[in-house]
Structures are given as C-alpha cells and as structure tokens.
Amino acid sequence: MTNVLKDDKMKTVIFPGGEQVPALGQGTWRMGDDPGRRSEEIRALRTGIDLGMNVIDTAEMYGDGRSERLVGEAIAGIRDRVFLISKVLPSHADRKGTKRACEGSLRRLGVEALDLYLLHWMGRYPLSETVEAMLELQAEGKIRQWGVSNLDVLDMAGLFALPGGNTCAADEVLYNLTRRGPEYDLIPWCGERELPLIAYSPVEQGRLLNRPVLKEVARRHDATPAQVALAWVLRLPGVIAIPKAATAEHVRENAGSLDIRLTPDDLHELDRAFPAPARKVPLEVI
Ligand SMILES: NC(=O)c1ccc[n+]([C@@H]2O[C@H](COP(=O)([O-])OP(=O)(O)OC[C@H]3O[C@@H](n4cnc5c(N)ncnc54)[C@H](OP(=O)(O)O)[C@@H]3O)[C@@H](O)[C@H]2O)c1
Numbered sequence: 001m002t003n004v005l006k007d008d009k010m011k012t013v014i015f016p017g018g019e020q021v022p023a024l025g026q027g028t029w030r031m032g033d034d035p036g037r038r039s040e041e042i043r044a045l046r047t048g049i050d051l052g053m054n055v056i057d058t059a060e061m062y063g064d065g066r067s068e069r070l071v072g073e074a075i076a077g078i079r080d081r082v083f084l085i086s087k088v089l090p091s092h093a094d095r096k097g098t099k100r101a102c103e104g105s106l107r108r109l110g111v112e113a114l115d116l117y118l119l120h121w122m123g124r125y126p127l128s129e130t131v132e133a134m135l136e137l138q139a140e141g142k143i144r145q146w147g148v149s150n151l152d153v154l155d156m157a158g159l160f161a162l163p164g165g166n167t168c169a170a171d172e173v174l175y176n177l178t179r180r181g182p183e184y185d186l187i188p189w190c191g192e193r194e195l196p197l198i199a200y201s202p203v204e205q206g207r208l209l210n211r212p213v214l215k216e217v218a219r220r221h222d223a224t225p226a227q228v229a230l231a232w233v234l235r236l237p238g239v240i241a242i243p244k245a246a247t248a249e250h251v252r253e254n255a256g257s258l259d260i261r262l263t264p265d266d267l268h269e270l271d272r273a274f275p276a277p278a279r280k281v282p283l284e285v286i
Contacts, residue, residue, distance in 0.1 A: 010052045010258060013196045013240050016169050017145060019115075021083045023234055024258060025055025026251070027200065027244030032070030033063045040247060045074040047248040049081055051255040057172070057198070057242045059087035059120055060105050068108035076110060084109065085116040085172075085198075087149060088130075090123020097125075098133035102142055117143040118172055121150035121285065128162050135164050145169035149200075152283035153185045160193075168195070174284050175199035175239070177208060177232055177274040181281030191238055201286050202233045202241040213273040217266045223256065230257035232270060 011023040026048045031041045045056065056075070058067045068086060075082050086109065092101040102117060117137065119130050134146035147170035148159065159165040171190060175182050176199065190197045203209060203226050214225035221228065226243070233241040234257065245251045262270075 011234055013238055014194070015116075015145060015196055016167075016194065019083075019145075021055050021240070022052050023240050024053050024230065024255065025057060025083070025198075025240055025242040026053050027242040028056065028058045028067045028071055029062050029244055030067075031062070031244070031246060032066035032068075037246060038070065041070060042074045044246055044248045044251045045071065046078075048245075048251045048255070049075070049078060051251065053251070053255060054081055055083045055085065055198075055240055055242065057085045057200070058105075058109075059089075059118075060092075060101055060108075061087065061089050061120060065104070065108050068105055072108055072110040079111055083115045084111065085118060086114050087118040087120040087172075090119065090121055090125065093119055093123060093130045093133075094125045095129045095133045095136075098130055099137060102137050106142060113141055114143045116145045116147055116170060118147045118149045118170070119151075122148075122155060127155075127159055127165070131159070131162055131164050131168075135167070147171060149173065149198075150283065150285050153189050156186070156189060170196045170198055172198035172200055172242075174201055174286055175233060176202050176204050177211075177214075177229060177270060178204050179284050180274060181277050181284060184277040184280055186283065187236065187239070194238065196238055196240055198240045198242060199233045200242055202243050203229045205286070211273065213269060217262070217269060220266070221260050223260055224253055226250070226253055227257040227260055228262070228266075230254055231260040231262055232267075234258070235262060235267075 012020045058071045086105040088101040137143045149172035209225040218228045
C-alpha cells in the first residue's frame with residue numbers, strides 16, 4: 001500500500017505484521033445493490049481514498065458479491081493505495097470452501113490478493129479448519145493477513161489456543177456509543193495483544209445521529225453528530241472505524257471527524273448519555 005499516509009492528521013493503527021493503516025476507513029454493505037446509485041457510490045469510495053480513508057471493508061455476503069464488484073470498479077488502477085478487507089461466510093468456512101470463497105472474492109474484486117481476509121462470524125465448521133485454510137491462502141500469497149469478525153473474548157481465547165490461531169491479525173465487531181460492551185473485556189484483551197479492533201456500524205447505521213447529546217457536543221465543535229460519533233470511536237488506540245457512506249458529501253463529512261479532539265467535558269457528557277459497561281455484555285451483532 002502506498003501513498004496513504006499523506007495527511008499527518010490521520011490517526012493510524014499498526015497491524016501485528018508491522019503494517020500501519022489509517023484508522024478511518026470505509027464500509028460497503030448495501031453498496032452496489034441499486035444500479036441507479038452505482039456511479040455515486042463509486043465516486044464516494046474514490047473520494048474517501050483521496051482523503052486517505054484507504055481501508056475498505058467488503059464481504060462476499062454483501063449483495064451476494066455486488067459490493068465486491070463495485071469495490072473492484074472503484075479501486076481499479078489504484079489498488080496499491082488501498083488496504084482491502086473481505087470476508088468468508090461461515091457456511092463456506094471449511095478448509096476447501098474458504099479457499100474457494102477467497103478465489104471468488106479476488107475475481108469479483110479484480111485483485112491478486114487481499115490485505116486482510118476475515119471469517120465473517122463463527123458457524124458450524126471448526127475454527128481450526130478455517131485457520132488452516134487462512135494459513136494456506138497466506139502461503140499462496142492470496143491474502144496478506146487473516147482475521148475474524150464477531151468473535152467475543154472467549155472465542156478469541158479459543159482461537160488463539162489453536163495451532164496458528166495467534167497469527168490472527170484483527171477482530172471486526174460492532175462498536176459505537178450505543179454498543180459499548182467490548183470496552184469491558186474485548187478491547188482490553190485485544191489491546192494487550194496489540195491486535196487491531198475494527199469497529200463496524202460506527203454511527204449505528206445512522207440511528208445515532210439524531211441524539212440530542214451528540215448534537216450538543218457537535219455544536220461546540222462546529223461539527224456534525226456523525227463527526228462526533230466517529231471521533232468518539234477513534235479516540236481509542238488500536239481501533240479502526242469503517243463508516244459506510246454512499247455519497248461523496250457524507251464521506252467528506254466523515255473525514256472531518258479527524259479534526260475533532262473531544263475534550264474531557266465532551267467525553268463526560270457522552271458517558272452520561274451512553275454509559276460504559278459496568279459488567280460483561282455479550283458481544284452484540286448487526
Ligand atoms: N463484520 C460484520 O459482521 C459487519 C456488520 C455490519 C457492518 N459491517 C461493515 O461495517 C460497515 C459500516 O457499518 P454499517 O454500514 O452497518 O453502518 P454505519 O456505517 O454505522 O452507518 C451507515 C449509514 O449511516 C449513514 N451515514 C454515514 N455517514 C453519514 C453522515 N456523515 N451523515 C449522515 N448519514 C451518514 C449512511 O448513509 P448513506 O449510505 O446514505 O451515506 C448509512 O445509511 C458496513 O458497511 C460493513 O462494511 C460489518
């Protein structure tokens with residue numbers, strides 16, 4: 001990946017292999033579903049890449065491959081500027097199926113390798129089979145790193161106990177102001193192992209944006225609720241946020257979250273409205 005850290009205000013996260021990536025990326029769920037929005041969605045993704053939001057998250061599941069095809073079109077010619085993530089469905093995640101699924105993703109994306117390949121969530125196949133396939137894909141040069149999604153602490157501990165399991169490079173989970181459960185145990189667990197956490201649905205799919213407290217904090221920073229919600233997720237080291245925005249205008253607005261430094265008063269006010277977990281909360285999923 002080249003030329004992604006041109007703007008030094010961009011917070012970065014370091015992967016276990018030493019690679020440094022921008023902490024604000026882009027999600028793509030539900031992109032590519034509506035042909036009438038396709039060119040705007042591609043423009044949005046490219047705008048984000050130009051702004052340094054180079055981590056792009058997709059999955060074979062999204063629109064049954066439509067999101068991957070759209071991402072492939074958006075990154076054509078600029079592949080080396082992007083940190084590309086895709087995911088295998090649990091129903092494909094045995095040894096052979098994982099490899100086949102990865103090849104399908106590479107084809108739809110039009111790339112030779114993924115930067116990070118995730119198990120989308122845990123299904124019926126033993127994790128050991130998925131790990132084996134991930135390691136083989138890595139050895140074949142089809143993926144540079146592998147990781148998981150929607151795994152809570154106990155499952156992460158089980159994964160790390162498997163042969164090769166501790167080479168997992170990330171966990172992608174639901175984390176935003178209204179979903180603070182991971183702060184209790186998963187985020188510290190990842191932090192101790194310097195394992196990046198990728199926060200999905202960081203603006204709670206838009207549902208957060210009308211909350212009065214966010215509007216109030218945003219007003220003080222001459223910002224927007226989306227920018228405050230993202231700045232809040234990005235306040236933690238080792239955390240990447242991947243908001244999905246289908247218009248260039250939303251993408252530019254989201255990039256503006258990097259200019260916001262939340263004050264202790266802001267954080268206190270947000271804590272009052274969205275309390276931190278006082279006990280274990282099972283990992284939520286969307
Ligand atoms: N691993 C997993 O299991 C999993 C699960 C869910 C999501 N994800 C990943 O995480 C990504 C993000 O999560 P998400 O798509 O569920 O939710 P999200 O990013 O929290 O929210 C997306 C919604 O917020 C709107 N939005 C974004 N920026 C905005 C802004 N500045 N102002 C107003 N509205 C704004 C978008 O509208 P527009 O589209 O109109 O811009 C869209 O409706 C997904 O796209 C996907 O890549 C992963």
